[in-house]
Amino acid sequence: xxxxxxxxxxxxxxxxxxxxxxxxxxxxxxxxxxxxxxxxxxxxxxxxxxxxxxxxxxxxxxxxxxxxxxxxxxxxxxxxxxxxxxxxxxxxxxxxxxxxxxxxxxxxxxxxxxxxxxxxxxxxxxxxxxxxxxxxxxxxxxxxxxxxxxxxxxxxxxxxxxxxxxxxxxxxxxxxxxxx
Amino acid sequence: xxxxxxxxxxxxxxxxxxxxxxxxxxxxxxxxxxxxxxxxxxxxxxxxxxxxxxxxxxxxxxxxxxxxxxxxxxxxxxxxxxxxxxxxxxxxxxxxxxxxxxxxxxxxxxxxxxxxxxxxxxxxxxxxxxxxxxxxxxxxxxxxxxxxxxxxxxxxxxxxxxxxxxxxxxxxxxxxxxxxxxxxxxxxxxxxxxxxxxxxxxxxxxxxxxxxxxxxxxxxxxxxxxxxxxxxxxxxxxxxxxxxxxxxxxxxxxxxxxxxxxxxxxxxxxxxxxxxxxxxxxxxxxxxxxxxxxxxxxxxxxxxxxxxxxxxxxxxxxxxxxxxxxxxxxxxxxxxxxxxxxxxxxxxxxxxxxxxxxxxxxxxxxxxxxxxxxxxxxxxxxxxxxxxxxxxxxxxxxxxxxxxxxxxxxxxxxxxxxxxxxxxxxxxxxxxxxxxxxxxxxxxxxxxxxxxxxxxxxxxxxxxxxxxxxxxxxxxxxxxxxxxxxxxxxxxxxxxxxxxxxxxxxxxxxxxxxxxxxxxxxxxxxxxxxxxxxxxxxxxxxxxxxxxxxxxxxxxxxxxxxxxxxxxxxxxxxxxxxxxx
Numbered sequence: 096x097x098x099x100x101x102x103x104x105x106x107x108x109x110x111x112x113x114x115x116x117x118x119x120x121x122x123x124x125x126x127x128x129x130x131x132x133x134x135x136x137x138x139x140x141x142x143x144x145x146x147x148x149x150x151x152x153x154x155x156x157x158x159x160x161x162x163x164x165x166x167x168x169x170x171x172x173x174x175x176x177x178x179x180x181x182x183x184x185x186x187x188x189x190x191x192x193x194x195x196x197x198x199x200x201x202x203x204x205x206x207x208x209x210x211x212x213x214x215x216x217x218x219x220x221x222x223x224x225x226x227x228x229x230x231x232x233x234x235x236x237x238x239x240x241x242x243x244x245x246x247x248x249x250x251x252x253x254x255x256x257x258x259x260x261x262x263x264x265x266x267x268x269x270x271x272x273x274x275x
Numbered sequence: 276x277x278x279x280x281x282x283x284x285x286x287x288x289x290x291x292x293x294x295x296x297x298x299x300x301x302x303x304x305x306x307x308x309x310x311x312x313x314x315x316x317x318x319x320x321x322x323x324x325x326x327x328x329x330x331x332x333x334x335x336x337x338x339x340x341x342x343x344x345x346x347x348x349x350x351x352x353x354x355x356x357x358x359x360x361x362x363x364x365x366x367x368x369x370x371x372x373x374x375x376x377x378x379x380x381x382x383x384x385x386x387x388x389x390x391x392x393x394x395x396x397x398x399x400x401x402x403x404x405x406x407x408x409x410x411x412x413x414x415x416x417x418x419x420x421x422x423x424x425x426x427x428x429x430x431x432x433x434x435x436x437x438x439x440x441x442x443x444x445x446x447x448x449x450x451x452x453x454x455x456x457x458x459x460x461x462x463x464x465x466x467x468x469x470x471x472x473x474x475x476x477x478x479x480x481x482x483x484x485x486x487x488x489x490x491x492x493x494x495x496x497x498x499x500x501x502x503x504x505x506x507x508x509x510x511x512x513x514x515x516x517x518x519x520x521x522x523x524x525x526x527x528x529x530x531x532x533x534x535x536x537x538x539x540x541x542x543x544x545x546x547x548x549x550x551x552x553x554x555x556x557x558x559x560x561x562x563x564x565x566x567x568x569x570x571x572x573x574x575x576x577x578x579x580x581x582x583x584x585x586x587x588x589x590x591x592x593x594x595x596x597x598x599x600x601x602x603x604x605x606x607x608x609x610x611x612x613x614x615x616x617x618x619x620x621x622x623x624x625x626x627x628x629x630x631x632x633x634x635x636x637x638x639x640x641x642x643x644x645x646x647x648x649x650x651x652x653x654x655x656x657x658x659x660x661x662x663x664x665x666x667x668x669x670x671x672x673x674x675x676x677x678x679x680x681x682x683x684x685x686x687x688x689x690x691x692x693x694x695x696x697x698x699x700x701x702x703x704x705x706x707x708x709x710x711x712x713x714x715x716x717x718x719x720x721x722x723x724x725x726x727x728x729x730x731x732x733x734x735x736x737x738x739x740x741x742x743x744x745x746x747x748x749x750x751x752x753x754x755x756x757x758x759x760x761x762x763x764x765x766x767x768x769x770x771x772x773x774x775x776x777x778x779x780x781x782x783x784x785x786x787x788x789x790x791x792x793x794x795x796x797x798x799x800x801x802x803x804x805x806x807x808x809x810x811x812x813x814x815x816x817x818x819x820x821x822x823x824x825x826x827x828x829x830x831x832x833x834x835x836x837x838x839x840x841x842x843x844x845x846x847x848x849x850x851x852x853x854x855x856x
Contacts, residue, residue, distance in 0.1 A: 117331070194330070198331060201330045204327060239282075239291070240281075240283055240289070240291070241285075243282075243289070247320040248281075250320075250327055250328075251319070251327070
C-alpha cells in the first residue's frame with residue numbers, strides 16, 4: 096500500500112484499534128505499539144479487501160504471539176496495576192477511587208472470559224459487524240451472536256458478583272481497600 | 276415459531292440479522308412474553324458490557340513491561356528499561372538520538388522489531404497524522420468547554436510538545452532493573468508510572484503546569500539542545516534553513532537517518548548515556564546467550580538538507596514530530612491554521628459547525644462565533660460552515676505552512692425551514708410496576724408527525740450539545756439509591772459511540788466523576804429534545820427530555836433493572852449550565 100493509503104487507514108481506525116488493544120492488554124503504550132506495528136504491516140500489503148477485519152486480525156495475532164509467552168504474568172500485572180491505582184487514589188477523592196476500583200473489577204471480569212469470547216466482544220464494541228468479527232477470528236458468522244451473548248452474559252454476571260463481594264468487603268473491612 | 280435463542284436475540288439487537296429475520300424476530304417477540312423478557316435481559320447485558328469495558332479505557336501508561344520477559348532469565352530487556360526510564364520523570368527525557376540508537380543496537384541482535392529502519396521511516400510518516408490529530412482534538416475540546424480559542428490552541432501546542440519532549444536532555448534514571456520476579460517489575464512499573472505523571476499528556480491538566488515543566492526543561496538543557504542541533508546539522512550537511520518544513524514527510528525521514536547516524540558517537544561520549552549502552556550491551560549478551568540470532572545491517576545514511584530548527588523524536592516506540600524552536604506553538608509548523616468568526620452579519624453565531632472538507636478537522640464555534648482550526652494541510656482548503664436555521668456556506672481558504680489564515684463567514688438565514696425530524700424511541704419495555712409508577716412513565720413524543728423519515732438530527736444540528744444540571748424527582752418513595760446516582764451534572768458530547776444497533780448515539784459524560792468516564796449515551800430528538808441512556812452496574816436509565824433550545828428541558832426518567840425487569844420512574848428537570856466542572 097502507499098503511504099497515503101496507510102495514512103487514511105490510520106486516521107480511520109487508529110483510535111478504535113488502540114482502544115481495542117488497550118482494553119485487551121491493559122497497557123496503553125503497548126497497545127499503541129501494537130497498533131503502530133499493525134499499520135506498518137499494512138504498508139507492506141498490496142491491497143486489503145476487508146480493511147477493518149484485516150487490521151483487527153493482525154493486531155490480535157501480534158498480541159497473541161507476544162502474549163502467549165507470558166499471558167498469566169501479564170494479566171496479573173494488569174490487575175496489580177489497577178489495584179495499585181485504586182490504592183493510590185484512595186487519598187485524593189472518592190470518585191477516583193471508585194473509578195479505579197471499577198477498572199480493577201472490570202479487568203478481572205474481562206479476564207474471566209474465554210479468549211475468543213473476549214476478542215469477539217472487544218471487536219464488536221469497536222463497531223465491527225458480525226462478518227468482520229468472523230473473518231478476523233476465523234469463526235463462522237452464524238456463531239458470532241452466540242459467542243457475544245455468552246461473553247456479555249458472563250462479563251455482566253461476573254462483574255456484578257465481584258462488585259457485590261467488594262461492597263460486602265468494604266462494608267465489613269472499614270478501610271475499603273480493593274479486594275485482593 | 277420457535278422461541279428465539281440468545282444468540283439470535285443478540286444478533287438482532289446488534290442489528291446483524293437479515294431484514295426478514297429481524298422482522299420475524301420482532302413479530303415473535305411482540306406476542307411472546309418469555310422472549311420479550313429475554314430481549315430485555317439481552318439489552319441489559321449489552322449495555323452493561325459496554326459500560327464495563329469503557330471503565331477499562333482510562334488506563335495509565337507503563338503499567339506493565341512492554342516486552343514479555345524472555346524465557347528463564349527474567350531480565351527486562353534494554354528496550355523495556357529504556358521505555359520505562361523514558362517516562363520516569365519529566366526532566367529525564369531521552370532524546371531521539373540516544374533512544375533510537377540504543378534501540379537500534381538492541382534491534383540488531385534481539386528479536387524486537389519496533390525500531391527497525393523501514394519501520395522508523397514509515398512511523399515518521401504516520402506520525403505526521405498523529406501530530407495533526409492531537410492538535411485538532413485538543414483545540415476542539417477546549418473550545419467546546421467554553422475556553423478561549425487562543426488558550427485552546429496554545430494549550431494544545433504546549434501539551435503536545437510537552438508530551439513529545441523538547442530538546443534532548445539525557446537520561447538520569449537508573450539503568451537496568453535487577454533481575455526480578457513479576458512483583459518487582461510491577462512495583463517498578465508503578466513507580467515509574469507515578470513519576471511519569473507530570474509528563475503524561477493525559478495528565479497535564481493545566482497549561483501552567485505544562486509550561487512550567489517545559490521551561491524547566493529548556494533552562495536545564497539549553498546547551499545540550501543547541502549542541503545537538505548544531506551537530507545534527509553538521510552531520511546532515513544542511514545547507515538551507517530556508518527549506519523549512521517544505522516537506523514534512525521527507526524532513527521527518529531525513530531526521531531519522533541523521534539521528535541514527537549521529538547517535539552512537541553521542542552515546543559513547545556522553546557519560547550519562549553510557550549506562551544505557553551498558554544495559555543494551557548486557558541485553559545483547561543475554562540475547563546471545565539465549566541463542567537468539569538476528570544480525571542486521573545498519574541503515575544507509577543519506578544526509579539531506581534539513582532545517583536546523585527541526586528535530587523528530589522517537590518516543591517510546593512511537594515517533595512523534597515536534598519542532599525544536601523557541602516557541603512551543605511552532606509545533607504546528609508543518610501545517611497551517613484557519614481562524615475566523617461566524618456571524619449573521621451582526622452578531623457572532625455560537626455552535627455553528629465549521630469543517631474542512633475531506634478531513635476530520637472541524638469544530639463548533641464558541642459563544643461569540645469564533646473558531647480556530649489547527650493542523651490544516653497547506654494549500655487551498657474548502658471550509659464549510661453549517662448552522663441550524665441558516666444556509667450552509669462553503670469557501671475556499673488558502674492555507675500556508677505555519678501561517679494563520681483568516682476567514683470570517685457571514686451566514687444568511689435559511690429561506691426554507693428545516694424539516695423537523697422524528698427519532699423513534701427505542702423499544703422501551705413498558706412494564707407494569709408494582710408501585711404503580713407506570714402511570715407516569717410514557718413520554719409523549721415531542722416532535723410533529725409530518726417530519727420526513729430518516730431525517731435524523733445530528734448532534735451538530737441539535738441545540739442540546741452542552742452541559743446540564745439535572746434534578747430527578749423519583750415518583751416512588753422507595754429508596755432506590757442506584758437510580759438516584761444517575762448523574763446530576765452531565766455533558767452531552769458530539770462524539771459518536773461506535774457499534775450501536777439503534778442508530779447513531781453520542782457520548783454523555785458524568786461531570787461529577789473526575790476524568791469523566793463516559794457511560795452514557797444520548798441522541799437528539801428533533802433539535803430541542805434528547806433521549807438519554809445511562810448505565811450503571813447492570814441497570815439502565817432512560818431519560819427523555821424536551822425544552823426550548825436546550826436551555827431548560829423537562830421530561831421523565833425511567834430506570835430498568837435488568838435482573839428483576841422492574842424499575843422506577845421519575846420526573847427530570849434539566850438546566851443548561853457551564854461545562855466547567
